Amino acid sequence: MDILFHRALIAKDGNSISAGNEGPSLGKVVNHAPWILTVTASGINRQYRSQVMLGNGKIVSEIGINTFSPKQKLYPLISGADAGFDSSGYLPREYRMCMEGTMDPEKVKGKIVLCETTPMGDDPADSVIPKAGGVGTLILDNSGRDDFADIFMSSATKIDNSTAKVISSYLNSTRSPYAVIYKTKEVKVSAPFVASFSSRGPNKGSRHLLKPDITAPGVDILAA
Known part of the structure; x- marks a missing residue:
């Protein structure tokens, strides 16, 4: 619970970071420190x-x-x-x-x-x-x-x-x-799904700590 609470505080402060773009091979997540919120890219429908x-x-x-x-x-x-x-x-x-x-x-x-x-x-x-x-x-x-x-x-x-x-x-x-x-x-299309280019776990630093932490839309997002 302490770790989860700490991550929530970090996310609130904006200290989140990308999982990387080395997918789809396993174990390629590049940001796996426990004190940051690691985010992977997902697709929408x-x-x-x-x-x-x-x-x-x-x-x-x-x-x-x-x-x-x-x-x-x-x-x-x-x-x-x-x-x-x-x-x-x-x-x-x-x-x-x-x-x-x-x-x-x-x-x-x-x-x-x-x-x-x-x-x-x-x-x-x-x-x-x-x-x-x-x-x-x-x-x-x-x-x-x-x-x-x-x-x-x-x-x-x-x-x-x-x-x-x-x-x-x-x-x-x-x-x-x-x-x-x-x-x-x-x-x-069916969604959400993890983008093929987004880096996957498991965590290279510790098998006891899951990474990435969360996923967020990052494919075909309309912007100007």
């Missing part, structure tokens, strides 16, 4: 999802904020690996990531392009593909952080590994692949 329909009629739903409505039913689809300049000056992974200067406008123009994020989690394709004349971007996010919605400057959405496999399989199944990215819609 709102997500922003963008549907992607492939030329074979299959529809997948991914998290992201895409405010652009398609102007036609379907668009040609191409992989960044196949949309680069015919030059030995770039590495294959740079094509897959749709890095600046790697995309051939003649191959990209009027198409949706499948790209990857960089090892650091950046997604330059969001700006590279429109500059090259593309109409949309499907960005494979290898970080696994799928609980929050990115906002895109052009028609785009991030996809996870399972969706990327579906799209890649379709790309390889036809000579004329097509797809369309629909405008994002708000959907209701």
Whole structure:
């Protein structure tokens, strides 16, 4: 009871701190001292999802904020690996990531392009593909952080590994692949849930002291 009372006083004084952003692996909580209130991020019952329909009629739903409505039913689809300049000056992974200067406008123009994020989690394709004349971007996010919605400057959405496999399989199944990215819609989901990026316990300092202490909304919070 003394420890709980002490924590309540600390919280009242504003001495609270984040659990960290090293999830979802266990034992990654970075602030585990008993005299501070450690807070983990949770999601609420709102997500922003963008549907992607492939030329074979299959529809997948991914998290992201895409405010652009398609102007036609379907668009040609191409992989960044196949949309680069015919030059030995770039590495294959740079094509897959749709890095600046790697995309051939003649191959990209009027198409949706499948790209990857960089090892650091950046997604330059969001700006590279429109500059090259593309109409949309499907960005494979290898970080696994799928609980929050990115906002895109052009028609785009991030996809996870399972969706990327579906799209890649379709790309390889036809000579004329097509797809369309629909405008994002708000959907209701079960909540609360701990965000995948938020650090978990158990407490590295003491197994007898639970950490994090509490959870608070930290995903897709509207702000200005």
